[in-house]
Amino acid sequence: MKLTHMLALVYASLTVILCLGLVAGPHYVNSEENNYFLTGSREVVSGPREIKIALECEKFMSGLESDFNRDIKALGSSAYKEYKENKGSRQDVSPCSLAGKYMKKIRKLEDSYDSRFTAYVKNMEKKLKTSSLSIELAEQARYAYRVEKRKIKNNFYDKAKEMIGKQ
DSSP: OOOHHHHHHHHHHHHHHHHHHHOTTOOOOOOGGOOOHOOOOOGOOHHHHHHHHHHHHHHHHHHHHHHHHHHHHHHHHHHHHHHHHHHSSSSSHHHHHHHHHHHHHHHHHHHHHHHHHHHHHHHHHHHHTTTTTTTTHHHHHHHHHHHHHHHHHHHHHHHHHHHHHOO
């Protein structure tokens, strides 16, 4: 391959990389270190209107996270109580069927919270668009919501495994 062809190929590759970097930008949406809701960094939001929307969303997400955490723990306590009662009295209820019953309840709970969050973020997108702002903040909120929800669920499952292991 001639040197000019190699240089052209390198130049084309660098151009593509540069263009991708400009499109993705320094605030890539699915990046935890550049996500306002995961870091609290105001560097990724600009202007007073966007900051106000971000703070409102942060407050909403914090409340939703707290409520989800509370409700999932209540389901876990209820499942454990039912397990202990069944273990002591009736042997006709298997732990697997009990786990299946509560997994359905957890999915229903999760769907309920997802619906609330989705409705909020759609409204947030409207506010951003009305203010002629990028909807990137809404995308960051979606990503942060998935990350935080996964953490809560993993913590819940880890505690459940720990409790089962003590039996």
